[in-house]
Amino acid sequence: MALNFLWIAFFVVAFVVALFKLIVLGDTEIFKLIIDGMFDSSETAVMKIALPLAGVMTFFMGLLNIGEKAGAINFLARITGPFFSRLFPEIPANHPANGQMIMNFSANMLGLDNAATPFGLKAMQSLQELNPNKAVASNAQIMFLVLHSAGPVLIPLSIMAQRAIYGAADASDIFIPCLIATYVATLTGLLFVAFKQKINLLDPVILSWLGGITAFIGVVLWYFSSIPKEEIEKISKVVSNLILFTFIVSFLLGALRKKVDVFDVFIEGAKGGFETSVRIIPYLVAMLVGISALRNSGALNMVVDGMKYLVALAGMNTDFTDALPTALMHPLSGGGSRAMMIDTMKTFGPDSFAGRLSCVFQGSADTIFYVIALYFGSVNIKQTRYTLWAGLTADLAGIITAIWVSYLFFH
DSSP: OHHHHHHHHHHHHHHHHHHHHHHTSOOTTHHHHHHHHHHHHHHIIIIIIIHHHHHHHHHHHHHHHHHHHHTHHHHHHHHHHHHHHHHOTTSOTTOHHHHHHHHHHHHHHTTOHHHHHHHHHHHHHHHHHHOSSTTBOOHHHHHHHHHHHHOOOSOOHHHHHHHHHTTOSSTTTTHHHHHHHHHHHHHHHHHHHHHHTTOOTTOHHHHHHHHHHHHHHHHHHHHHTTSOHHHHHHHHHHHHHHHHHHHHHHHHHHHHHTTOOHHHHHHHHHHHHHHHHHHTHHHHHHHHHHHHHHHHTTHHHHHHHHHHHHHHHTTOOOGGGGGHHHHHHTTTOHHHHHHHHHHHHHHHOTTSHHHHHHHHHHTSOOOHHHHHHHHHHHTTOOBOTTHHHHHHHHHHHHHHHHHHHHHHHHO
16 A cells, blocks of 8 residues: 555656646756656666566576475575574475575675576565465565565675776775665664564574674674775675575586486476566566656655755754765665766765765665565565565665764765
8 A cells, every 4th residue: 555655656746846847947848858757767667677687587487496396495494494483483494485585685695686586586476375365465575575675785796896987996995884784774674574573583593693694794894894895806706606606506416416307397497487577567667667757857856955955954964965866766766776876976976975975875775666566566466564664764774874884984
C-alpha cells in the first residue's frame, strides 16, 4: 500500500512542480523534458536493465541449479544455519534458501553486483515457496530484502574507479568512510526488522555472529588502510573474481563427483533465469518511469535548496548540502544517484568535500525502490508491508553516518 501511494505521489509531485515552473517561471520545455525522460526510462528498464540481466540471470540460475544438485547450497545452509535460524525462524533448518542468501550477501560484499542479483532472485523464489500468503511479503522475505538493500559492500571498486577517472589525488580515500556508513546502514536495517518481528538479538548465537562480522570488518579496515590505493584495487579485483570463479568450479566438480548430468541440469535452471528477467520488466518500467518524472521535474533540487536554507537558518555548516542530490536520489535510482555523484565531482572537484561526500553517499546503501520492484516483482508480491520503511530507515542511518564520517575524515 505504501509503495502504491509513493508511486502515485511521484507523478503528482512532478506534475505540480512542472505546472508551477510553466505558469510562474515560464518554462515551456519542462513537460517535454518530463515526457522525454519517461520514454527514456521505459527504454532503459527494458533494454539496459532487464534484457542485459537476462544473460547473467540465465547463466547463474543454471549454475545455481547445478550447485543445488551437487549439495553446495545445502553445505552453505548448514554452516549459516545456527545464525539464520534465529534471524529467519520461518525457514526450515538446512533449507536451500539459507545458502542462496549467504551467496547473495557474499557477492554483494565483494562488489559483484551482476552475480549478487541472480543469487538474490533465486533466494527470493525459494522464500516465496515457503510463504503461506503468496501476495503478501513474509517476515523472512522482508528481513532478507532489507539486509540486501542496505548493501554491505566491503570494497566500493566502481566508485573508486570513477574517482580515478575524474582525477582524484587518492581515489581510495573514501574506502573506510564507505565501509563505516554501509555497516551502520546494514545494522540499522537489521535492528528495525528484528524489533518488528520480535527477534531476540541478545541470543548468544546472534551476538557471536554479529561480533565476528564486526571483527572481520575491523580487520579488513585495518589492513586496507595500511596499504597504497593501487594495492587495494589490485587485491580486490583478484580476490573478488577468484572467489566467484572458485564457486563456479566447485559447483561443477561437486556435480561431477555426484554423477549429476551437468549440462541438462544447467539448461533446466537457466530457463528459469530468462523467465524471471521477463517477469520483472513491468515492475522496473513502473518504478523507473515514476522516478524519472520526479527527477526531471526539478522536485529533488527544490528539496535540496530548501534543506540548505533550513540548515543555514539553524547556524550549522551547509557544506554537506551540495552533495545531497546523490543521497536523495540514491533510494530512488542507482543510475540516477551515480549520475548525481559524477555531476558533483565535476562541479566541485573529486577531492572537494562535496565530491568525496557524494561518493560516500553512493557507497553507503543499495537502491531500495529498485530492489523492492526487482525482487518482489519477480515473485508477484503485492503487499510489501513495512519493507520500504525499514529500507528507508537504514538508508537514512547510512546518510547520517556518511555525513558524520566525512566531516571527520575530509573537512
